[in-house]
Amino acid sequence: MEWSWDRIPAEFVVTNVMLCRGGTLAKGRGFLHVRKGRIEALGAGSPSHEGIPVLDAGGMVCAPGLVDLSVHFREPGNEEKETVATGSRAAAAGGYTAVVTMPDTDPAVDNSGMVRYMIDRGREAGLCRIFPTGAISPGRRGEAMTEFGDMVAAGAVGFTDDLNPVANGNLLGNALKYAGMLGVPIITHPEDQTISGRGVMHGGYWATRLGLAGMSRAAEDAALFRDIELARAAKGHLHVAHVSTKGAVAIIRRAKDEGVRVTAAATPHHFSLDHARCRDWSPLFKTNPPLREADDLAAIAEGLADGTIDAIATDHAPHTATEKEFQFDQAPFGVVGLETALAVGITYLVRTGLLDLGQLVACLSERPARALNLPAGRLEEGAEADFVLIDPERPWTVAARAFRSRSANSPYLGETLTGRAVATFLRGRLTWRDEDGAGAS
Amino acid sequence: MILRSKDVLGLEDLTAEEILGVIDIASRFRAVFDRPVRSVPIMRGRTVVNFFHEPSTRTRISFELAEKRLSADIVNFSTATSSLSKGETLRDTAENLAAMKIDMLVIRHSSAGAARYLANVLACSVINAGDGPHEHPTQGLLDIMTMRQRLGDLRGRKVTIIGDITHSRVARSNIWGLTKLGAEVTVCGPPTMVPSGLDRMGVRVEYDLMRAVADADVLNVLRIQLERHASRSFPSNREYHRMYGISTDVVKKLKPEAFIMHPGPMNRDVEIASEVADGPRQVILDQVANGVAVRMALIYLLSGGDPGALAPAAAQA
Numbered sequence: 001m002e003w004s005w006d007r008i009p010a011e012f013v014v015t016n017v018m019l020c021r022g023g024t025l026a027k028g029r030g031f032l033h034v035r036k037g038r039i040e041a042l043g044a045g046s047p048s049h050e051g052i053p054v055l056d057a058g059g060m061v062c063a064p065g066l067v068d069l070s071v072h073f074r075e076p077g078n079e080e081k082e083t084v085a086t087g088s089r090a091a092a093a094g095g096y097t098a099v100v101t102m103p104d105t106d107p108a109v110d111n112s113g114m115v116r117y118m119i120d121r122g123r124e125a126g127l128c129r130i131f132p133t134g135a136i137s138p139g140r141r142g143e144a145m146t147e148f149g150d151m152v153a154a155g156a157v158g159f160t161d162d163l164n165p166v167a168n169g170n171l172l173g174n175a176l177k178y179a180g181m182l183g184v185p186i187i188t189h190p191e192d193q194t195i196s197g198r199g200v201m202h203g204g205y206w207a208t209r210l211g212l213a214g215m216s217r218a219a220e221d222a223a224l225f226r227d228i229e230l231a232r233a234a235k236g237h238l239h240v241a242h243v244s245t246k247g248a249v250a251i252i253r254r255a256k257d258e259g260v261r262v263t264a265a266a267t268p269h270h271f272s273l274d275h276a277r278c279r280d281w282s283p284l285f286k287t288n289p290p291l292r293e294a295d296d297l298a299a300i301a302e303g304l305a306d307g308t309i310d311a312i313a314t315d316h317a318p319h320t321a322t323e324k325e326f327q328f329d330q331a332p333f334g335v336v337g338l339e340t341a342l343a344v345g346i347t348y349l350v351r352t353g354l355l356d357l358g359q360l361v362a363c364l365s366e367r368p369a370r371a372l373n374l375p376a377g378r379l380e381e382g383a384e385a386d387f388v389l390i391d392p393e394r395p396w397t398v399a400a401r402a403f404r405s406r407s408a409n410s411p412y413l414g415e416t417l418t419g420r421a422v423a424t425f426l427r428g429r430l431t432w433r434d435e436d437g438a439g440a441s
Numbered sequence: 442m443i444l445r446s447k448d449v450l451g452l453e454d455l456t457a458e459e460i461l462g463v464i465d466i467a468s469r470f471r472a473v474f475d476r477p478v479r480s481v482p483i484m485r486g487r488t489v490v491n492f493f494h495e496p497s498t499r500t501r502i503s504f505e506l507a508e509k510r511l512s513a514d515i516v517n518f519s520t521a522t523s524s525l526s527k528g529e530t531l532r533d534t535a536e537n538l539a540a541m542k543i544d545m546l547v548i549r550h551s552s553a554g555a556a557r558y559l560a561n562v563l564a565c566s567v568i569n570a571g572d573g574p575h576e577h578p579t580q581g582l583l584d585i586m587t588m589r590q591r592l593g594d595l596r597g598r599k600v601t602i603i604g605d606i607t608h609s610r611v612a613r614s615n616i617w618g619l620t621k622l623g624a625e626v627t628v629c630g631p632p633t634m635v636p637s638g639l640d641r642m643g644v645r646v647e648y649d650l651m652r653a654v655a656d657a658d659v660l661n662v663l664r665i666q667l668e669r670h671a672s673r674s675f676p677s678n679r680e681y682h683r684m685y686g687i688s689t690d691v692v693k694k695l696k697p698e699a700f701i702m703h704p705g706p707m708n709r710d711v712e713i714a715s716e717v718a719d720g721p722r723q724v725i726l727d728q729v730a731n732g733v734a735v736r737m738a739l740i741y742l743l744s745g746g747d748p749g750a751l752a753p754a755a756a757q758a
Contacts, residue, residue, distance in 0.1 A: 205638030211553035211575030211613060214636070281554030325532050327552030329573065 065097025065386030077106025095421030176236030244289035246299035283331030311368035318407030346419030451576035484513035507736035581614025596623035604663030629653035
């Protein structure tokens with residue numbers, strides 16, 4: 001039988017691929033045999049498969065489907081920015097097959113009904129696995145605990161109040177204990193808002209020069225230190241959603257050495273862009289945590305290389321073009337990331353020699369899945385056939401009109417990046433195909 | 442052409458030659474003030490919009506006066522009477538203004554970068570009348586003009602800026618302009634009001650007032666925004682005055698010819714003692730007069746006015 005992209009068969013073999021798993025890119029060509037949505041076999045060489053359709057991947061890299069530990073899909077409440085369906089489309093186009101959604105929708109995901117709603121909407125879209133997190137406190141107000149047990153039973157994979165960090169240490173300590181009992185992490189955005197105040201970018205030379213209020217590293221480091229000490233005392237699992245300072249990398253490294261159960265992620269923008277990018281007051285560079293300095297970027301790359309930082313997570317945060325037309329101090333924080341993360345990783349980490357491709361792929365798939373204990377990101381016999389074919393050499397220019405996301409607030413607009421997901425498969429079904437340059441320009 | 446750009450957004454963008462060129466033209470306008478008829482009909486038939494998205498009395502009146510003396514048609518437009526309070530974006534406002542075919546926009550806005558944003562989307566000239574804590578170029582120019590009237594060439598002259606540097610657009614415009622002209626700039630204030638990275642802007646930071654002013658030729662004393670600081674950046678007005686206020690005791694320690702500037706409005710007996718504010722060392726009213734002249738010069742030059750058409754100033758430094 002001939003291979004046809006238009007009708008993906010239930011059983012097929014992908015040949016002529018560079019298998020990438022376990023942090024290592026295979027030296028020679030290999031194959032992947034998919035049957036009824038699962039991986040039947042995989043390995044080196046090209047064994048004969050009589051009568052089974054064969055996709056010749058032409059030497060592409062074959063990696064586990066990517067796993068994002070932090071996305072904001074805005075549904076319900078802000079569907080003008082993103083929905084579960086448009087977010088899933090963006091995820092597939094970026095090579096992702098699983099995402100962890102943040103609970104900061106309106107209303108918030110703070111009960112089991114909302115958890116089920118998110119999972120159902122994800123199934124309807126059918127383009128990637130949705131693993132919802134729930135809010136720590138009702139309405140993310142930081143006053144009391146939500147029904148963790150009920151939400152875990154419904155499918156929640158962790159709890160977070162995200163950009164409303166829980167100020168009450170007693171509540172966060174209890175949340176860590178209680179979530180620990182249920183085997184799920186508490187995810188924090190470490191920020192002491194009494195320190196960061198009205199800051200809108202990293203506090204330093206550029207904030208001073210631009211006349212914008214700064215957020216000091218101390219706001220992140222001090223809050224992180226507290227969160228880690230609470231996790232140590234509670235013997236719970238703390239996951240740090242997005243590390244941005246060199247101090248935070250050092251604090252996490254030490255905590256891990258001391259046996260605290262802490263995992264961490266960093267975003268692509270935090271290892272590729274520094275605070276000087278705010279120089280034209282473009283809100284496309286307004287993020288929280290903010291873009292920092294060269295030594296912070298270097299510390300994050302080092303943290304990813306030595307495993308201090310477990311994963312790259314996009315913190316995909318869509319906003320409308322109108323909102324990103326506001327003045328810098330008035331515009332909302334956040335950038336989209338699903339469709340550029342892989343390319344930013346290849347461009348800024350692999351091509352610079354900071355990581356090899358095997359490590360990068362692990363940071364985007366296996367390591368995040370392991371950090372949050374998700375059934376995803378595995379390229380092995382018997383696993384569900386979630387995988388992505390990557391062309392690591394393909395240059396493409398980021399263009400607003402090409403985004404699958406409903407929003408295009410990317411800090412990389414106009415930039416030429418290298419590397420692209422050319423086809424994404426979820427349970428053996430095609431969810432994305434880059435038809436020879438479509439989407440690239 | 443004295444100015445290269447269609448806009449004046451900050452002294453960061455101007456060269457030393459541009460700054461001196463504007464001040465030269467301003468000096469010529471300054472001479473007009475002493476005539477019985479103080480207006481020149483250069484801007485007749487042209488429309489200038491004064492768009493003030495933040496309260497301002499002095500700067501707005503100074504701009505209006507400058508525009509009136511050039512015989513421009515003026516439209517004033519402030520937040521309370523505009524649709525910005527109804528959630529209109531700056532872009533929409535800008536496009537409306539553009540559709541009305543105005544010749545020049547003067548903007549004061551609470552957001553840093555707002556003037557540049559409008560300059561990028563509008564074809565007309567834009568003058569920044571203060572954008573958040575970022576820049577206030579006309580204040581910087583009038584400060585420099587005032588200094589040059591007394592000191593001549595500013596190369597090697599020592600200027601000390603005292604107060605809340607963090608939130609001051611006046612400080613930033615002064616720093617850019619003065620360093621371009623070769624002055625040695627020191628900033629002084631409690632560390633809670635001096636932001637990081639200033640050394641990279643080419644200035645010396647000094648927390649001790651007496652050390653900061655000892656060999657200064659000029660003190661530029663900034664207004665303390667009392668409402669912003671309530672008990673966070675300094676303990677009390679009393680202590681601020683004792684440690685950073687320009688008192689008669691401080692004045693006694695200055696070089697004999699050193700003088701004192703203030704952008705106004707003053708908090709008497711906080712950043713500056715009343716006796717000093719009314720005393721012989723201050724040049725505050727000169728600053729106000731120069732402010733009108735500098736704004737006339739910018740409006741004139743941005744409208745394509747010919748520098749050669751104006752009589753040279755008699756005694757220009």
